[in-house]
Amino acid sequence: MKKSTGIFLYSGLLSAALFVGGQNIVHADATNTTTASETATQTAPVEAPTAVTNATANTDADATAAPTTDAQADNTSADTTTQATADTTTANSTQDSQTSVTPIKNGVVTTNKVTYLVDKEGKSITNRALMANTDWITDKQLSIGAQKYDRVSTYEYADANDVKLSYGYADKGSIRVTNNGAPQYNRGLADYTYTGAQNLAANSMWKYNRKDEFNGVTYYQIANNLWINSNDATTAPAYQNPSGWLQIQDTQIKQSETPGYDLYNGVEGIKTWLVRRYFGYSNAHTIYDGNVANSVRGLQSRVGLPVTGTVNLATWQAMGFSEQSWYDFDAYVAPLQTNATSTRSDHIEAMINQAYKYLGQPWISGAASMPGYGVDCSGLVTQALYASGVDSAPISNIQHASPGHEWNSRDYxxxxxxxxxxxxSRQRGDLIFFADPSTGVVWHVGILLDPHTMIESWPYAVQVHSIYSGRGTIVGVKRVFH
Incomplete structure (x- = not known):
């Protein structure tokens, strides 16, 4: 009977055994940075063989050599040659077997293939292996002659040719160099060394793919084994508002609510504007009212849809509008025009630049969508803030269209x-607010271009006007950027 051979494949924690081709292969779920058998941090130090050289003096030899015959001389020569050869062989053997161990700090190896292991003397362990493309903590590198091995458990090592050694942990992001520039470092087994290359430019941005916490300092890998650290770079933006203000983001703001809301009594915004126009109603005030609901019921009855008076996706499509537009109108968030290196002035200009994209578009109550359509005054502010990296949630473009939130100028x-x-003290980029002269209740907001001029959405278009253009009583000015 053929005897089966057991091969253990490690990939984190062991799981079910599979019988394949006469071999027992233990397969396991992949677990990042896990050691086979025991973790390196839990193990005893490697007991590395120590090379010992014995030099023994021949104290019994006669001080004076006796004369020799030719035969004796030949024998002596042969003995000498044999001894020299033996000495050379011994020296080579000693050289090949010289062993050293170097500590590795925060090391991780990733297997390139199924990787068989060796013991601390470099002898193969034929029934144990690491699965391909798995990560393993390593804390020491064993050198036997010119060959190197990385420790992955107490007495087991992976051939350094079969793994990729890295440090710290995988993490993606962007980092900004501070005002003094950033020195660059290479990572060795146990420490960082300065490359001597020119410092990275002040306020330059770099993407990183690994982080390493080392002696109280965070290092960021920006290229293959090229690192900068938290003494010279930061993940914080160049400009940020004080605590308690609306905070500035340096990544694209995401829609926080679910696009694709239905239309019913009281809903405003772009989709209501299109439905009113479809049925021939005026958009002097864009609101879903009883007249619109009755027209919707008639349409639903004619096309065989449930007669609800509410516009859902099916009713929207029955009007000839696309499914994509049903969601896109709600989902639009102005593209971010700033980044982590942007200054206060950059954020202000991004806000105003976005507002100008709506110039000439119609005023639409409750609207805060894409520039190809109209907006109202607070919808214009909401999208302008998005472009500058400011999310004013719970005030949002979707919330603005819902019943009771037409007057987001009051919320701001x-x-x-x-x-x-x-x-x-008013200046470019501030928000200026106006109230109904008869009630004193806020009803309008504009974005200041200078102390006397603003960009606004006022019936019936997005326009640039003097702040003294009869928009009501000026009640005050608020600042977005400190």
Whole structure:
């Protein structure tokens, strides 16, 4: 009977055994940075063989050599040659077997293939292996002559040719160099060394793919074994508002609510504007009212849809609008025009630049969508803030269209994250608020281009006007960027 051979494949924690081709192969779920058998941090130090050289003096030899015959001389020569050869062989053997161990700090090896292991003397362990493309903690590198092995468990090592050695842990992001520039470092087994290359430019941005916490300092890998550290770079943006203000983001703002809302009594915005126009109603005030609901019921009855008076996706498509537009109108968030290196001025200009994209578009109550359509005053502010890296949630473009949130200018006026400043301190990028003269209730907001001019959405278009253009009573000015 043929005897089967057991091969253990490690990939984190052991699981079910499979019988394949007469071999017992233990397969396991992949677990990152796990050692086979025991973790390196839990193991005893490697007991490395120590090379010992014995030099023994021949104290019994006669001080004076006796004369020799030719035969004796030949024998002596042969003995000498034999001894020299033996000495050379011994020296080579000693050289080949010289062993050293170097500590590795925060090391991780990734297997390139199924990787068989060796013991601390370099002898193959034929029934144990690591699965391909798995990560393993390593804390020491064993050198036997010119060959190197990385320790993955107490007494087991992986051939350094079969694994990729890295440090720290995988993590992606962007980092900004501070004002003094950033030295570059290479990572060795146990320490970082300065490359001597020119410092990276101040305020330059770099993507990293690994982080390594080393002696209280965080290192970021920006290229293959090229690192900068947290003494010279930061993940914080170049400019940020104080705590308690609306905070600035340096990544694209995401829609926080679910696109594709239905239309019913009280809903405003772009989709309501299109439905009113479809049925021939005026959009002097874009609101889903009883007249619209009755027209929707008639359409639903004619095309065989449930008669609800509410516009859902099926009713929207029955009007000839696309499924994609049903979601896209709601989902639009202005593309970010700033990044982690942007200054206060950059953020202000991004906000104003986005507002100008709506110039000439119609005023649409409750609308805060894409520039190809209209917006109202607070919808214009919401999208302008998105472009500058500011998310004013819970005020949002979807929330603005829902019943009861037409007057988001009032919500911005009441928002404590936008501090009020003195009227005489107003400047470009501030928000200016107006109230109904008869009630004193806020009803309008504009974005200042200078102390006397603003860009706004006011019936019936997005326009640039003087702040003294009859928009109501000026109630105050609030600042977005400190």
């Amino acid at each position: 006026w009441a928002d404590g994250r936008l501090p009020q400043i003195s009227f005489n």
